[in-house]
Amino acid sequence: xxxxxxxxxxxxxxxxxxxxxxxxxxxxxxxxxxxxxxxxxxxxxxxxxxxxxxxxxxxxxxxxxxxxxxxxxxxxxxxxxxxxxxxxxxxxxxxxxxxxxxxxxxxxxxxxxxxxxxxxxxxxxxxxxxxxxxxxxxxxxxxxxxxxxxxxxxxxxxxxxxxxxxxxxxxxxxxxxxxxxxxxxxxxxxxxxxxxxxxxxxxxxxxxxxxxxxxxxxxxxxxxxxxxxxxxxxxxxxxxxxxxxxxxxxxxxxxxxxxxxxxxxxxxxxxxxxxxxxxxxxxxxxxxxxxxxxxxxxxxxxxxxxxxxxxxxxxxxxxxxxxxxxxxxxxxxxxxxxxxxxxxxxxxxxxxxxxxxxxxxxxxxxxxxxxxxxxxxxxxxxxxxxxxxxxxxxxxxxxxxxxxxxxxxxxxxxxxxxxxxxxxxxxxxxxxxxxxxxxxxxxxxxxxxxxxxxxxxxxxxxxxxxxxxxxxxxxxxxxxxxxx
Numbered sequence: 001x002x003x004x005x006x007x008x009x010x011x012x013x014x015x016x017x018x019x020x021x022x023x024x025x026x027x028x029x030x031x032x033x034x035x036x037x038x039x040x041x042x043x044x045x046x047x048x049x050x051x052x053x054x055x056x057x058x059x060x061x062x063x064x065x066x067x068x069x070x071x072x073x074x075x076x077x078x079x080x081x082x083x084x085x086x087x088x089x090x091x092x093x094x095x096x097x098x099x100x101x102x103x104x105x106x107x108x109x110x111x112x113x114x115x116x117x118x119x120x121x122x123x124x125x126x127x128x129x130x131x132x133x134x135x136x137x138x139x140x141x142x143x144x145x146x147x148x149x150x151x152x153x154x155x156x157x158x159x160x161x162x163x164x165x166x167x168x169x170x171x172x173x174x175x176x177x178x179x180x181x182x183x184x185x186x187x188x189x190x191x192x193x194x195x196x197x198x199x200x201x202x203x204x205x206x207x208x209x210x211x212x213x214x215x216x217x218x219x220x221x222x223x224x225x226x227x228x229x230x231x232x233x234x235x236x237x238x239x240x241x242x243x244x245x246x247x248x249x250x251x252x253x254x255x256x257x258x259x260x261x262x263x264x265x266x267x268x269x270x271x272x273x274x275x276x277x278x279x280x281x282x283x284x285x286x287x288x289x290x291x292x293x294x295x296x297x298x299x300x301x302x303x304x305x306x307x308x309x310x311x312x313x314x315x316x317x318x319x320x321x322x323x324x325x326x327x328x329x330x331x332x333x334x335x336x337x338x339x340x341x342x343x344x345x346x347x348x349x350x351x352x353x354x355x356x357x358x359x360x361x362x363x364x365x366x367x368x369x370x371x372x373x374x375x376x377x378x379x380x381x382x383x384x385x386x387x388x389x390x391x392x393x394x395x396x397x398x399x400x401x402x403x404x405x406x407x408x409x410x411x412x413x414x415x416x417x418x419x420x421x422x423x424x425x426x427x428x429x430x431x432x433x434x435x436x437x438x439x440x441x442x443x444x445x446x447x448x449x450x451x452x453x454x455x456x457x458x459x460x461x462x463x464x465x466x467x468x469x470x471x472x473x474x475x476x477x478x479x480x481x482x483x484x
Contacts, residue, residue: 057098058098058153058156059096059152060096060162061097061152062200063095063150064094066127066129067084067126067129069085069184070127075125083118094138098200122182124176125174125175126174126184127174128172128218129168129170130168130169130172133147133148133149144161148161150164152212163213196218201267215388230315231275231277231319232276233274233276234247234274234293234325234327237327243273243275244293244305246270246272247276247292248293249270249290251264251265251267251281251287252289252376253265262376264376266278285315286315287313287314289309290376302334304337304416304417304418306329306421306435307363307377308325308326310423311424312425328421330417331418337416337417338414338415338440338469339470340472340473341411341412341472342410342475344411345406345407345480346483355390355480357409357448358386358388358446360386360444361377361442363443365419367422367424367433378415381414389409391409392407392408413444417466418435418468440465443460443464444461444464446478448480448483451482455479
């Protein structure tokens, strides 16, 4: 889509900008010639992230030095043709990604600057540069202490250094697959807002040694700051539709390689009144929403809800009032979640090697008028959805120990202990189908992008039956090898 089109939008944990174009007429003496229109683009860049993990972190600070874009999807950092969208190298700017947006908007208004002189074309790659933690100098009001310029502040805690990947200095990449429409079309005479969405919650991994590491999740595109969103409330249908706070809410879309599987593209957590907002989103997109909750109103009175899945929610929808996301308790309190436990291991060609492993708990449903589909289900207490773990030589719990020649992670996933309630959004309303009865089954899928092989292959454990308050052992170790 073209920049300037009201139907072009996208997301990437952190930035917005507007591109303006102008034509240039040149006069020389008594002879006047007209050149082809030339872009003298103006880019206004800001940075944003929905505070989905504000219950875990008080702040997430990153220090930005530059934002660039390139027409080629394969250009490396040393290639010619990079265009600077924002240049802060002389005065790096520290941004709190958990800073709440202003009223009436879904993005932050923290400006990163402005740049001119952008050639027309389809920009297929964007890079975001961060200041090294060991840089000689940085922002005067550095919130990360004397040893870093990028950090996380756990809730009620002190600043902890956020370890950066090497690409932070060569540019955190936003490739075509993570830019709405495969790229940003800039034409003369057009204007648009460009957003880079920096998903802090999905980008922070807790290491086995308790260190925090950045593994960036970025997307980008052209947006309208106030209309490209899906919002609403999650409510308890058994309690006069009272808002449910702290509920994980996921936006999902079909896997590009398997349309029967829905993958998480955005996630958030509801506010105390059950409110949630996803933004900015692609203005012409349709999403499927999955939500659940585990409440403990008092000791021993746990309430666990079925997941609720709503298919076919268009951007611009407000799921509130009669269209609120309605949750159904699995049973009368106390009802506890079900828990699936197991182990994942990793190794490289030379032996034990750490790997980041994402575990997706999945349940199959058939929406009215649709076909059988696998949903990705929220994991209670997870910082990211689906959760990602890093294998280590000191797993916690320590048993079972890592097999010889591997690193491992012993996982425990608390999950909804019932089958999903399924709704379809059509003609402005939702029609729900009640959750199916027992048995309650899950599949568990592992993904380790830095590893080449797995056992089983694909890395999926099927048919795990769960019951409320009980633990189900996955029984099969997910083994990843060829890791780099």
